[in-house]
Amino acid sequence: MRRLFWPLAMLALVVLVVAAVLWGAVPLSPKAIVAAALGHGDRETVAIVRALRLPRVALAVLVGAALGMAGGALQGSLRNALAEPYLLGVSGGAAVGAVVVVTLGLATPLLLPLGAFAGAAVAIVAAIGVARAAGGRADPRVLLMAGVVIGAFANAAIMVLLADAPADTIRGALWWMMGSVAGADWTQVAWLALYTLLGGTALLALGRDIDLLALGEESAAGLGLDAERAGRRVYLVSSLLAAATVAAAGLVGFVGLVVPHMVRAAGLRRHRPLLAGSAVLGAALVVCADLVARIAHPPADLPLGAVTALVGVPFFLIQLRRFA
Amino acid sequence: MHRAPLVTWIVAAALACGACRARDAGPAPAFADDFGDPVAQGTLEKPARIVSLSPATTDLLFAIGAGTRVVGRTHWDLWPDSARLVPDLGAGLRPNVEAVLGVHPDLVVLYASRDDRAAASQLRAAGVPVIALRTDRIADFRRTALLLGRATGERARAAICVDTVDRTLARVRAATASLPHPTVFWHVWDEPVITVGRGSFQSELLDIAGARNVYADDARPSPQVSMEDIVRRNPDLVLAGPTGAAHIRSSPAWQAVPAVRAGRIVVIDTSLVGRPSVRLGEAAVALARALHPGVLP
Numbered sequence: 150m151r152r153l154f155w156p157l158a159m160l161a162l163v164v165l166v167v168a169a170v171l172w173g174a175v176p177l178s179p180k181a182i183v184a185a186a187l188g189h190g191d192r193e194t195v196a197i198v199r200a201l202r203l204p205r206v207a208l209a210v211l212v213g214a215a216l217g218m219a220g221g222a223l224q225g226s227l228r229n230a231l232a233e234p235y236l237l238g239v240s241g242g243a244a245v246g247a248v249v250v251v252t253l254g255l256a257t258p259l260l261l262p263l264g265a266f267a268g269a270a271v272a273i274v275a276a277i278g279v280a281r282a283a284g285g286r287a288d289p290r291v292l293l294m295a296g297v298v299i300g301a302f303a304n305a306a307i308m309v310l311l312a313d314a315p316a317d318t319i320r321g322a323l324w325w326m327m328g329s330v331a332g333a334d335w336t337q338v339a340w341l342a343l344y345t346l347l348g349g350t351a352l353l354a355l356g357r358d359i360d361l362l363a364l365g366e367e368s369a370a371g372l373g374l375d376a377e378r379a380g381r382r383v384y385l386v387s388s389l390l391a392a393a394t395v396a397a398a399g400l401v402g403f404v405g406l407v408v409p410h411m412v413r414a415a416g417l418r419r420h421r422p423l424l425a426g427s428a429v430l431g432a433a434l435v436v437c438a439d440l441v442a443r444i445a446h447p448p449a450d451l452p453l454g455a456v457t458a459l460v461g462v463p464f465f466l467i468q469l470r471r472f473a
Numbered sequence: 474m475h476r477a478p479l480v481t482w483i484v485a486a487a488l489a490c491g492a493c494r495a496r497d498a499g500p501a502p503a504f505a506d507d508f509g510d511p512v513a514q515g516t517l518e519k520p521a522r523i524v525s526l527s528p529a530t531t532d533l534l535f536a537i538g539a540g541t542r543v544v545g546r547t548h549w550d551l552w553p554d555s556a557r558l559v560p561d562l563g564a565g566l567r568p569n570v571e572a573v574l575g576v577h578p579d580l581v582v583l584y585a586s587r588d589d590r591a592a593a594s595q596l597r598a599a600g601v602p603v604i605a606l607r608t609d610r611i612a613d614f615r616r617t618a619l620l621l622g623r624a625t626g627e628r629a630r631a632a633i634c635v636d637t638v639d640r641t642l643a644r645v646r647a648a649t650a651s652l653p654h655p656t657v658f659w660h661v662w663d664e665p666v667i668t669v670g671r672g673s674f675q676s677e678l679l680d681i682a683g684a685r686n687v688y689a690d691d692a693r694p695s696p697q698v699s700m701e702d703i704v705r706r707n708p709d710l711v712l713a714g715p716t717g718a719a720h721i722r723s724s725p726a727w728q729a730v731p732a733v734r735a736g737r738i739v740v741i742d743t744s745l746v747g748r749p750s751v752r753l754g755e756a757a758v759a760l761a762r763a764l765h766p767g768v769l770p
Contacts, residue, residue, distance in 0.1 A: 175575030193574040196599030201571050316695070317566075317587040324567065324588075331567075332591040448563035448572040 151416035158426060162210075162433040169206045169440045173197065174448045200334070208333035208341065209439045209453075210432040212394045213404055215345045217431020219387040220405020221412070221424045222352045225359040226383040227277075229289040230410070231468055234269075234391035235402030237296035241303030242272025243388075243395035244326060248307050252314075258340045265392035272299050273388050325399035328454025330439055337397050344393035349428060351386045356421035359383055363420070401438075401454045403461020404431050410468070434460075504620070507585035507607040508593060512624070519626035520580035520602070524573050526565040527584040529608045529750040531556050533618055534582070536634050536751040539625040545576045552744070552752075570595045580624065582606060609694050611677050614638070614749045634751055641754025642681050645761050645769070649683025652765055655709035656687045657739075658732070660717045663724075665697045674749040682760035683768075684710070704729050710764070714743030739763045 170186075171179060175197060184190045185198035216234065223232040234240045246268025250256055255264070276299050280292035307326070311319050352359075358379040361369040366376040394401065412426040435453070438460070442451040506512050524545035525531040531550035534543050540555060547565035550556050562572045566588040573581060573596065581596050583589045585605035593603045604624060606617045615635050622631020657679055661667040669675040670691035679686045687708040688696060711732050713721055718740045721727045728734055741763055746756040761769050 174569050174572040191577075192600050193577050196595075196601075197571050197574050200595060200598050201574075315587075320566065320588055332595075334591075334595070448569040450569065 154412070154415040154417060154426060158429045158433065162429055162436070165433050165436045165440065166206055166210065169209070169436050169443075170198070170202050172440060172444055173202055174443070204333040204335050204338050205330050205439070206436060207335075207338045208330045208397060209436045211338065211341045211345050212330060212398045212401060213408075213431035213433065213435030214428035215341070215348065215390040215394045215431075216401060216404040216435070217408040217427035217429075218349050218352050218424050219390040220431075221409035221420070221427035222355070222359055222383050222387045223405070224409050225420050225423070226362040226380055226387075227289075227292065228363055228365065229292055231289055231293050231406065231465065233403065233406035234387065235300070235400065236293055236406065236465075237276050238272045238299030238303060239269045239276075239296075239388050239391045240395050240400050240402065241300035242275075243269035243392040244400055245303045245306045245310075246271075246392070247396055248310050248322060252310055258336055262340065262344055262389075262393045262396040265396040266389050268303075269388040269392040269395070270385060272296075272303065273384050275299055277384065324452070326454075327452030328399040328401040328457070329442075329450065329452060330398045330435075331450050331453075333398075341393055341397040345390065348386050348390040348393065349424075352383070352390070352424055353421055355379070355383055355386065356419070356424060359420040359424075399454065401435065401457050403457050403465065404434055406468075407461055407464050408434055410464075504623075506603070506605045506620075508590065508605040510593065510597075510603070510605065512602065512604055520578075520624070522576065522578045522580070523625065524562065524576060524578040524581045525550065526562070526568050526573075526582065526589075527606070527608070528552065528565075529614075529748045530582045530584075530606060530617065530621065531559075532748075532750045532752070533614075533621055533634075534625070537618065537622055537625065537627040537630040539621070539627055542625070544578060545573060568592050570599075574599055574601070580604070582621065584608075608749050609673060611642070611674050611749060611753060614674070614753060618751075638751065638754045642757050645754075645757040646681045648768055649681070649761055649765055652683045652768065654683055654685045655764065656706075657684045657710045657712050657764070658687050658703055658706070658708035658730075660711060660713035660721065661695060663717070663720060666700060666703070667695050667697050670694055670696045674753070675746065678746065678753070678757055678760055681757045682764055684760075684764050700726055700729065704731075708732055710737050710739050712739045712741055712763075715740055717743075 171182060177194060177197065181190055181194055182198050185194045186203065188195060220233045223234065223237065224230055243265035247261055247265040250261055250264030276292060276296045279295040283291050307322060311322050358374060361372055361374045362376060362380055369376040408427045408431040409423065411430055412423050417423045417426050438456040439453055442453050442456045445451050504512055521542055522544045523534060523539060523542050525534055525543055526547050528547070528550045531543065531546050532552050534540055535553050535556060543559050545562045546556055546559045548561050548563055549565060560576060563569050565584060566586060570592050578601055581601055581603045583593055583603060583605045585607040589605060593605050596603045608614060608617050618631045618635045622628045659669045659675055661669060668688050669686065670693045671689050672692050672694040676686040676689055687706045688698065709732060711721060711730065718738050721733055721738060742759060745752055745759055758769060
């Protein structure tokens, strides 16, 4: 199983990426698509392939990779199999940060993720702080509850911020809170690639520390790790990754929950391979979800976050049963 | 550290993207659309494949004789009847850009809402001329009709169309000018209750048809209001579509409004008065007839 994981995961990702480029609202032959990708063919086909489908698939790959890694890192470092940016309120906090940036009229590709990151950092500090104060680090459900409630607070904050906004702003914010990669362009892809690369590299570098944190704080300390500091680093980098995806594609939940479980089930336990595997499977999952979002009800797009939640919520409930 | 070159490459690629966009200024602009974006000169050479993504511009295009050249519309563009034969491309706000490109348009007319900004730039990037238009007021109708007339090479018909609407509106205004103007609450939506404010063509239509919008002091086009405030303002009449009127009659909450208790509810065809387009004259006539029975033949 472990040996088969990498070839199978890569194969799944490649097949889904190819399918996502081939399939869309306008039927195009594979030959026309390859030609268009190289810049040949009529203007519209070239635009469909180069300016719409390719950046969309690229953005889905990056969103999935970043969320998969953030989920894997949070689950390990918090020793909580249910941890995930969306459920911990991190994505919600990021959304508030991003909405504030948008309302202030400062929404640039650089500042939007940073505003989202500020919101995400506040959310994760609050969630972990509450769980600690409740003495509930041993019970994963306390942290989850704190996160879910912070997420609800974030939703409420966004609604208040938008209370008197014009209808188009409200529609835009709603659309974004349901997650979507439909509006992808190459600039967005480049920025998210930058954030994913930096955050992903940092998490891989922290992989050993996460391995120790996963043993428990006392054992980690016994092995010479400053658990407090290492934990903080992992939370912040994971929040940055989640925030960057929120800035690019809105709220896409449950990817960070499902994917690390699948990777662990394949036998990858140490966090460097686990995080790398989560990146690959996360990318495959989001590309697949976006493909479903696109072809389920054409020409309308389903919200991407709704598709991932339809997969993720039953999975979450099954996991939750294990604690009961 | 071995990852640094890739990061550099990505940043460079992003910068290059920005640079080539800035360089690509295109031909001399002829006029600006409602996004403030220049509409290229080439658009004025009688486009043959037009996609119209708002009901108001679709019926306008048919009215000015460009209907046979419309190759795509939204799911909601059902007037005139012949528009139904045009392929349905889905939503008008946040349209499916791929579906729009799939019908090979040489002009796309969008509603100028922030929802459509991304679509407009994606279409322009694909080399398709785009005109984004905001049609919220009667003046917007005149402006967009003449602008689309220019863009489609149907100036004369567009001018006739505007002229007909203007004359009808003037006639209705003259017929109702000396009559008492009742205050009207225009019911658009329930839960939340939404009405029309000063910034809407419906408010203008009420003025023309010999009434006063009870929310004319609100500058927003479609404000959300509270039941209590409606009771406080105490309109003489409540105006609603057939479904809305039935709901108002049966709802206990609405009985708090004196006009509703007294049965002063005016029912109007909402599909006729719902868009600021070629049927504005017809809409004013229908409103005047409903508000002042017997004044217009």
